[in-house]
Amino acid sequence: MAQVSMTVNGxxxxxxxxxxTLLAEFLREGLNLTGxxxxxxxxxxxxxxxxxxxxxxxxxxxxxxxxxxxxVGTIEGQANADGSLNVIQQAFQDHHGLQCxxxxxxxxxxxxxxxxxxxxxSEAEVRTYLEGNICRCTGYHNIVKAxxxxxxxxxxxxxxx
Amino acid sequence: MYEFEMTRxxxxxxxxxxxxxxxxxxxxxxxTLIPTLKQRLAMPSALVSLGAIPEMKGVCMSDAGEVCxxxxxxxxxxxxxATAYPGLAxxxxxxxDPAVRNRGTVGGSLAxxxxxxxxxxxxxxxxxxxxxxxxxxxxxxxxxxxxxxxxEDGEIITEVRFPVPEVSHYEKFVQPASRFALVGVMVAKxxxxxxxxxxxxSEDGVYRWxxxxxxxxxxxxxxxxxxxxxxxDGMISDLxxxxxxxxxxxxVMTGRAVAKAA
Numbered sequence: 001m002a003q004v005s006m007t008v009n010g011x012x013x014x015x016x017x018x019x020x021t022l023l024a025e026f027l028r029e030g031l032n033l034t035g036x037x038x039x040x041x042x043x044x045x046x047x048x049x050x051x052x053x054x055x056x057x058x059x060x061x062x063x064x065x066x067x068x069x070x071x072v073g074t075i076e077g078q079a080n081a082d083g084s085l086n087v088i089q090q091a092f093q094d095h096h097g098l099q100c101x102x103x104x105x106x107x108x109x110x111x112x113x114x115x116x117x118x119x120x121x122s123e124a125e126v127r128t129y130l131e132g133n134i135c136r137c138t139g140y141h142n143i144v145k146a147x148x149x150x151x152x153x154x155x156x157x158x159x160x161x
Numbered sequence: 162m163y164e165f166e167m168t169r170x171x172x173x174x175x176x177x178x179x180x181x182x183x184x185x186x187x188x189x190x191x192x193t194l195i196p197t198l199k200q201r202l203a204m205p206s207a208l209v210s211l212g213a214i215p216e217m218k219g220v221c222m223s224d225a226g227e228v229c230x231x232x233x234x235x236x237x238x239x240x241x242x243a244t245a246y247p248g249l250a251x252x253x254x255x256x257x258d259p260a261v262r263n264r265g266t267v268g269g270s271l272a273x274x275x276x277x278x279x280x281x282x283x284x285x286x287x288x289x290x291x292x293x294x295x296x297x298x299x300x301x302x303x304x305x306x307x308x309x310x311x312x313e314d315g316e317i318i319t320e321v322r323f324p325v326p327e328v329s330h331y332e333k334f335v336q337p338a339s340r341f342a343l344v345g346v347m348v349a350k351x352x353x354x355x356x357x358x359x360x361x362x363s364e365d366g367v368y369r370w371x372x373x374x375x376x377x378x379x380x381x382x383x384x385x386x387x388x389x390x391x392x393x394d395g396m397i398s399d400l401x402x403x404x405x406x407x408x409x410x411x412x413v414m415t416g417r418a419v420a421k422a423a
Binding site (some may be wrong): 018020022030037043044052055056057061062065066068095110114129131132 | 162163213
């Protein structure tokens with residue numbers, strides 16, 4: 001076992017981990033932050049996407065020890081300081097960007113990473129960026145619409161097919 | 162996955178020392194190795210993470226005009242910073258998905274030498290130099306068949322030096338489930354000739370399509386490939402595509418890469 005410490009959603013945390021403990025496992029089981037979902041556990045579905053030092057990563061495919069000293073952001077840290085939904089989360093609600101909701105934490109974290117590097121993405125850019133996030137309900141149209149809306153763009157012309 | 166000890170050295174020297182232990186395994190970005198460990202297809206006694214070694218990260222230009230990429234540099238950084246070699250940056254920008262590109266590294270990709278990975282095509286088409294902690298290896302000598310390379314046990318890819326072609330392009334026919342190349346072709350036109358490297362197709366891993374290189378060196382246009390035939394013998398055949406289909410794609414992807422080369 002080894003001791004790791006990192007900043008998660010602005011708070012300094014630490015815990016004991018094995019070498020093989022995944023970052024997703026440390027977040028969920030060590031810190032009880034179960035908003036980060038483990039879907040496929042094979043780094044394909046993206047439900048486990050979190051931010052490590054500001055970059056989107058699949059937390060099921062990174063060891064907790066590799067995040068030692070890092071600044072980690074999860075879905076639990078996305079809401080505004082007063083507890084209200086942030087602009088991306090609100091857009092997902094407004095545009096029905098989820099059905100069962102299992103993929104949603106990863107979708108929101110990927111969307112936040114996209115909008116940070118590309119504040120006004122085209123619809124095609126949103127769809128391309130989400131290639132590592134899979135929605136088994138196939139609710140992509142409204143997810144894309146929500147992200148476009150969160151970027152401040154008019155989505156009235158995008159059909160909810 | 163099986164239990165192992167994990168270490169995070171901060172210098173190449175310490176990493177090489179840690180890898181001297183029997184059954185120790187280097188960990189790059191982990192985007193292939195971690196899924197492999199989960200499937201219990203590997204059982205290292207120790208993992209030596211190469212992710213905390215500053216001297217192995219970053220993109221720079223050598224005095225000889227090569228783009229030099231640290232072995233532990235993630236694909237996303239190459240995509241953003243290898244602007245002097247647009248063909249290489251473009252290849253890196255389309256590996257896997259954004260989250261994979263933030264973790265996966267050039268050294269990890271080349272050390273693994275997956276027969277469908279993108280980076281081996283870039284290294285071979287560029288005539289790159291694979292720099293390790295002990296020596297320099299020419300790309301033409303480095304790739305030795307599927308998942309097989311010239312690396313010795315415990316040897317670490319510290320840097321890859323890519324000569325910059327006049328024009329180049331990597332064209333990938335994506336296998337949509339894995340994001341790997343069903344077939345990918347890198348075409349690089351240098352002053353002294355054209356190099357064409359094919360990934361995803363051959364059972365022997367990445368290779369140079371020498372007939373296309375000769376034809377394109379004489380005339381750099383997709384039309385120059387018209388009379389060439391690619392055999393399906395020795396090509397990978399699986400549920401995603403037959404050997405003959407991959408052979409067909411080799412020629413199509415090469416033609417598209419030439420047409421888009423910039």
